[in-house]
Amino acid sequence: MIRFDHVSAAYAVQTPVVRDASFTIDNGEFVAFVGTNGAGKSTTMRLCNGLLKPTAGRVLVDGVPTTELRTSDLARRVGFLFQNPDRQICCKTVREELEFGFRAQDALTDEARARVDATIERFGFDANAEPYLLNRGTRQLLALASIIVMEPDTIILDEPTTGLDFHECEKVMGAIADLHTRGKTIVMVCHDMEVVADYAERVIVMTAGEVVASGPTFEVLRQRAVLERAGLIAPQVVDVSLRLVERHPELAGTPIATANTLDEMVAAIEAYAAGAKEAAR
Amino acid sequence: MIEISNLSFRYREGEDLALRNVSLTIPSGQFVGVTGAAGSGKSTLTYAINGIVPHCYPGDFYGAVRIDGHDTAETSLTDLSRLVGSVCQDIDSQMVSSVVEDEMLFGLENFGFPKDEIEGRVTRALADMGISDLRDRAISSLSGGQKQKVAVAAILAMEPAVLVLDEPTAELDPASSKGVFDLLARYARIHGTTVVVVEQKIALLSAYADRILIVKDGGVYLDGAPADVLAHADELRESGINCPRATSLANRLRARGLYAGPVCRNVDDAVAAVEEVIA
Amino acid sequence: MKGFLEYVPGDSLLHKMNPVAKLAVSLLIIFACFITQSFVALIAILVLDYAFAAHCKMMPQTVGLTKAVAGFSAILALIALFTVPAGAVLAPLPWGYIGTGSILAAVRIVLRLVACAIPLFLTFYVTKINDISNALVKVCHVPYRYAFVFSSTVHFIPVFMNDMSGIMEAQTARGVEFDGGFAKKVRLMVPLCVPLLVSSVRKTNSAAIAAEVRGFNLRTRASGYKEYPFAGRDVCALALACALFAASFLV
Numbered sequence: 116m117i118r119f120d121h122v123s124a125a126y127a128v129q130t131p132v133v134r135d136a137s138f139t140i141d142n143g144e145f146v147a148f149v150g151t152n153g154a155g156k157s158t159t160m161r162l163c164n165g166l167l168k169p170t171a172g173r174v175l176v177d178g179v180p181t182t183e184l185r186t187s188d189l190a191r192r193v194g195f196l197f198q199n200p201d202r203q204i205c206c207k208t209v210r211e212e213l214e215f216g217f218r219a220q221d222a223l224t225d226e227a228r229a230r231v232d233a234t235i236e237r238f239g240f241d242a243n244a245e246p247y248l249l250n251r252g253t254r255q256l257l258a259l260a261s262i263i264v265m266e267p268d269t270i271i272l273d274e275p276t277t278g279l280d281f282h283e284c285e286k287v288m289g290a291i292a293d294l295h296t297r298g299k300t301i302v303m304v305c306h307d308m309e310v311v312a313d314y315a316e317r318v319i320v321m322t323a324g325e326v327v328a329s330g331p332t333f334e335v336l337r338q339r340a341v342l343e344r345a346g347l348i349a350p351q352v353v354d355v356s357l358r359l360v361e362r363h364p365e366l367a368g369t370p371i372a373t374a375n376t377l378d379e380m381v382a383a384i385e386a387y388a389a390g391a392k393e394a395a396r
Numbered sequence: 397m398i399e400i401s402n403l404s405f406r407y408r409e410g411e412d413l414a415l416r417n418v419s420l421t422i423p424s425g426q427f428v429g430v431t432g433a434a435g436s437g438k439s440t441l442t443y444a445i446n447g448i449v450p451h452c453y454p455g456d457f458y459g460a461v462r463i464d465g466h467d468t469a470e471t472s473l474t475d476l477s478r479l480v481g482s483v484c485q486d487i488d489s490q491m492v493s494s495v496v497e498d499e500m501l502f503g504l505e506n507f508g509f510p511k512d513e514i515e516g517r518v519t520r521a522l523a524d525m526g527i528s529d530l531r532d533r534a535i536s537s538l539s540g541g542q543k544q545k546v547a548v549a550a551i552l553a554m555e556p557a558v559l560v561l562d563e564p565t566a567e568l569d570p571a572s573s574k575g576v577f578d579l580l581a582r583y584a585r586i587h588g589t590t591v592v593v594v595e596q597k598i599a600l601l602s603a604y605a606d607r608i609l610i611v612k613d614g615g616v617y618l619d620g621a622p623a624d625v626l627a628h629a630d631e632l633r634e635s636g637i638n639c640p641r642a643t644s645l646a647n648r649l650r651a652r653g654l655y656a657g658p659v660c661r662n663v664d665d666a667v668a669a670v671e672e673v674i675a
Numbered sequence: 676m677k678g679f680l681e682y683v684p685g686d687s688l689l690h691k692m693n694p695v696a697k698l699a700v701s702l703l704i705i706f707a708c709f710i711t712q713s714f715v716a717l718i719a720i721l722v723l724d725y726a727f728a729a730h731c732k733m734m735p736q737t738v739g740l741t742k743a744v745a746g747f748s749a750i751l752a753l754i755a756l757f758t759v760p761a762g763a764v765l766a767p768l769p770w771g772y773i774g775t776g777s778i779l780a781a782v783r784i785v786l787r788l789v790a791c792a793i794p795l796f797l798t799f800y801v802t803k804i805n806d807i808s809n810a811l812v813k814v815c816h817v818p819y820r821y822a823f824v825f826s827s828t829v830h831f832i833p834v835f836m837n838d839m840s841g842i843m844e845a846q847t848a849r850g851v852e853f854d855g856g857f858a859k860k861v862r863l864m865v866p867l868c869v870p871l872l873v874s875s876v877r878k879t880n881s882a883a884i885a886a887e888v889r890g891f892n893l894r895t896r897a898s899g900y901k902e903y904p905f906a907g908r909d910v911c912a913l914a915l916a917c918a919l920f921a922a923s924f925l926v
Contacts, residue, residue, distance in 0.1 A: 152542070152569050153541070186853075190850030193848075197841070199841070202870060205842075219852075280432075307597075355663055359670060362671075381648045493804075494804045494826075494833075501901075502889055506898055508893065533684075537681075550889075
């Protein structure tokens with residue numbers, strides 16, 4: 116569980132990049148942070164795992180302020196996937212890379228080795244491959260795997276899909292969704308609203324360092340005024356639904372007005388068209 | 397403006413061809429979007445247009461690329477750069493200066509633009525990208541998104557006949573990405589600039605580009621107007637590209653026999669399509 | 676270390692001075708520091724340094740720099756303390772003695788290094804690197820190639836530092852504790868040089884290409900858009916610095 120209690124933070128002498136933020140992320144949630152460049156999302160992520168300490172307020176991880184936790188304690192609880200896998204990868208083989216976290220904590224036990232083996236198998240890696248020769252998507256997956264293997268309860272992802280093509284993106288997000296179904300807490304910063312719509316359960320909107328909205332994914336993404344203020348664009352299906360209702364007030368109250376996914380929208384239109392045909396007859 | 401004939405290329409350290417027998421003509425003022433899966437050869441295609449291949453990356457080069465009639469293999473990279481402005485993928489290494497203003501000046505000074513024009517060009521390009529306020533900032537103090545805008549502005553200031561951009565919106569939020577594409581489309585329309593942009597976000601390409609190229613295994617797999625390319629949803633998916641949801645929505649309605657109109661490129665089209673179905 | 680040696684915008688007199696004049700004044704002050712043996716002169720230069728710093732609002736950076744240089748020069752001072760037997764004997768050593776003169780020598784080293792470091796660092800803080808290299812090309816006729824190498828090197832320092840801190844952050848997030856002892860820290864840092872090297876090789880390669888496609892090879896002395904004329908204030912500053920330099924021989 117992560118709780119922000121009136122948190123502000125700033126780098127060096129600049130104006131604060133996070134201002135008086137308060138929210139709670141419960142165990143097992145899948146939360147996405149959205150907002151424009153410079154809204155303070157990445158800083159919030161750094162605050163979550165203690166890479167940055169707040170200048171005011173408290174960040175609590177499992178009830179303990181991050182200022183009181185040791186780096187290794189924090190790393191055990193909260194895993195962090197950075198946007199650029201090349202900053203993380205530093206070993207000569209895939210296996211060493213996966214073992215790195217254990218080695219850093221002098222905890223490379225037989226059990227740890229077994230977990231590494233299981234992870235290699237699950238992701239279908241070549242254990243002896245040299246990480247730098249893998250392509251970008253596989254490197255990102257390896258970086259993710261080397262965090263998953265440590266089994267932290269919470270995993271933070273800073274734009275996990277940037278620079279990936281659709282297949283790679285599906286692979287990475289699939290692995291993350293899988294973790295979530297196994298009860299892990301997922302906190303993600305993401306610019307791709309379609310990915311947010313597909314995977315997140317809750318959305319927190321940030322603008323100029325402040326939390327301006329928080330709630331179930333589609334409840335937030337349907338608030339046009341909030342999105343506009345935050346410089347965001349609704350996912351396309353939601354956008355279609357909103358615009359249809361704006362132009363045809365009679366659609367309010369029909370399933371078209373509440374359809375959020377492609378499947379829901381197609382079903383809603385089909386039902387509406389069938390109903391219209393019925394009425395005409 | 398750009399003529400590529402039977403182009404194949406293999407990097408010296410590579411075993412497979414990065415580009416296979418590509419033939420392509422891009423007329424002046426066209427806005428071309430290029431996309432494809434990772435490793436499909438789309439970046440190499442941009443290198444072939446701006447001359448980085450074969451000038452900087454040696455390898456086996458077959459066929460010919462002509463920019464405005466100049467053969468890229470026989471023209472020096474510097475001379476080519478007068479015609480083709482490039483924004484590379486790695487923004488950090490593209491920056492040659494410590495301050496935004498100097499970054500803007502670098503290309504203008506080198507190519508010897510008249511000194512009385514320089515100030516106007518710098519001001520205009522910065523204003524076009526919406527970053528006039530960053531002029532005196534140190535580049536290392538900028539965010540990734542801001543740096544991306546500076547890199548694009550520095551090239552726009554030179555107003556090259558051809559603009560080649562490799563994923564210029566990778567680090568930008570949706571609103572800024574749209575802003576960059578609005579601007580590129582405007583340059584193509586008003587200045588007649590030929591724009592070739594590699595982009596993962598298919599929704600942006602389908603909304604803005606005149607023409608989309610799908611690159612697969614080093615070859616041009618699909619080539620046409622966005623509506624024509626998007627009609628091949630299954631082939632796209634197979635080549636690692638997901639159709640925009642607006643397009644998929646109309647396609648699904650079509651498959652159910654509810655919609656028979658044109659392919660949808662964006663949300664506007666999709667709204668119109670649904671209105672047709674429920675009318 | 677964020678912001679280390681990076682230009683800080685401003686409009687003080689020091690910001691406006693000609694880059695070449697600033698460099699020359701800094702160099703003259705450095706020479707003066709090394710020539711003079713007088714404590715009074717060194718302290719006077721130090722006061723002057725701090726007056727400059729206050730004028731261009733670089734106090735926090737200057738204080739930080741003073742601490743860093745004092746710390747580093749303390750090592751040299753310690754060596755001097757034990758190896759320069761001079762003045763009245765205070766403590767005998769097997770190879771000589773520590774005297775009042777040894778202490779003076781040690782203090783002088785610290786003062787001298789701090790006093791000469793500040794002007795040069797201030798120059799970097801109040802001058803854009805490109806202005807320094809362009810002015811060297813225009814005014815001193817330095818070939819552009821060398822000026823570019825110089826400015827790129829300085830320009831890449833923050834980029835690499837940023838990379839390094841990013842890499843350390845990524846490893847901290849994986850539970851590596853950099854807050855241990857020095858030996859442990861070094862042991863932990865070594866594997867991290869791999870990602871740094873990989874990224875720097877990639878960067879320098881693409882930076883060379885990026886410079887070339889923006890007409891690097893065409894650049895001549897006449898290319899620079901900005902002119903760097905010497906103003907009255909630059910001549911005055913140079914004259915004063917020359918006077919200081921001359922005075923350092925006398926005191």
